Amino acid sequence: xxxxxxxxxxxxxxxxxxxxxxxxxxxxxxxxxxxxxxxxxxxxxxxxxxxxxxxxxxxxxxxxxxxxxxxxxxxxxxxxxxxxxxxxxxxxxxxxxxxxxxxxxxxxxxxxxxxxxxxxxxxxxxxxxxxxxxxxxxxxxxxxxxxxxxxxxxxxxxxxxxxxxxxxxxxxxxxxxxxxxxxxxxxxxxxxxxxxxxxxxxxxxxxxxxxxxxxxxxxxxxxxxxxxxxxxxxxxxxxxxxxxxxxxxxxxxxxxxxxxxxxxxxxxxxxxxxxxxxxxxxxxxxxxxxxxxxxxxxxxxxxxxxx
Numbered sequence: 001x002x003x004x005x006x007x008x009x010x011x012x013x014x015x016x017x018x019x020x021x022x023x024x025x026x027x028x029x030x031x032x033x034x035x036x037x038x039x040x041x042x043x044x045x046x047x048x049x050x051x052x053x054x055x056x057x058x059x060x061x062x063x064x065x066x067x068x069x070x071x072x073x074x075x076x077x078x079x080x081x082x083x084x085x086x087x088x089x090x091x092x093x094x095x096x097x098x099x100x101x102x103x104x105x106x107x108x109x110x111x112x113x114x115x116x117x118x119x120x121x122x123x124x125x126x127x128x129x130x131x132x133x134x135x136x137x138x139x140x141x142x143x144x145x146x147x148x149x150x151x152x153x154x155x156x157x158x159x160x161x162x163x164x165x166x167x168x169x170x171x172x173x174x175x176x177x178x179x180x181x182x183x184x185x186x187x188x189x190x191x192x193x194x195x196x197x198x199x200x201x202x203x204x205x206x207x208x209x210x211x212x213x214x215x216x217x218x219x220x221x222x223x224x225x226x227x228x229x230x231x232x233x234x235x236x237x238x239x240x241x242x243x244x245x246x247x248x249x250x251x252x253x254x255x256x257x258x259x260x261x262x263x264x265x266x267x268x269x270x271x272x273x274x275x276x277x278x279x280x281x282x283x284x285x286x287x288x289x290x291x292x293x294x295x296x297x298x299x300x301x302x303x304x305x306x307x
């Protein structure tokens with residue numbers, strides 16, 4: 001029961017933070033409202049968790065080799081705690097990084113070998129994904145903008161933009177189910193939680209409904225001002241980057257992808273970017289795995305000492 005509770009808590013934390021990256025651009029640009037965004041997340045994240053195929057959960061499970069259900073529970077609790085702390089101040093951190101940090105900290109505490117080769121590949125993907133997302137967002141923008149210019153009629157243009165942003169957000173939400181939620185699924189399955197996909201997806205949707213608004217506004221409004229064209233290009237470019245990582249089994253961060261896409265596209269367009277906020281976000285990306293790792297290490301040491 002403890003394992004199930006921790007898995008649901010982690011999924012809720014993913015919804016509280018990571019879901020904002022799937023719909024933040026759409027909400028921030030005014031294309032969809034918050035309640036509709038929550039419904040979109042609930043539907044397409046669940047579909048991604050149930051129907052999506054990704055090698056990410058296999059990668060995460062491999063890093064948890066040698067850990068029992070109690071240790072995995074502490075990994076999930078530590079990672080979720082780091083995510084919630086960031087969500088309280090509206091920082092779009094990486095739940096992926098938090099989980100990896102907690103796994104490494106737990107391995108140290110248990111004296112288990114760390115698969116540094118796998119960890120190095122994941123960290124490299126974290127560095128590359130914002131850059132790739134920015135380039136893809138720029139490419140999508142350059143292709144998409146001429147198409148919009150060819151549309152005649154203001155109502156037709158507005159309807160087209162609204163639906164295209166909705167589709168990009170749905171695609172991102174589906175990716176969220178196959179990538180970030182796959183991290184939780186991989187750990188839960190390795191600890192004996194059978195067929196957790198649907199339950200975790202629903203818990204994630206609840207996290208979106210109850211705790212995601214602050215992070216959503218950071219993504220959609222505080223980094224830069226997004227118009228519908230930029231919102232679509234950023235969201236779709238980030239989603240393409242995450243999909244590419246899924247194919248290689250690399251658990252990248254959708255948060256890093258969307259932040260990279262929004263800031264990269266804005267700089268390309270010559271628009272003002274909130275540099276102080278970007279620095280704070282990058283700092284939170286470093287702090288999250290450290291906090292999760294230290295907490296997991298400390299908790300395992302405490303419990304193994306009989307506390």
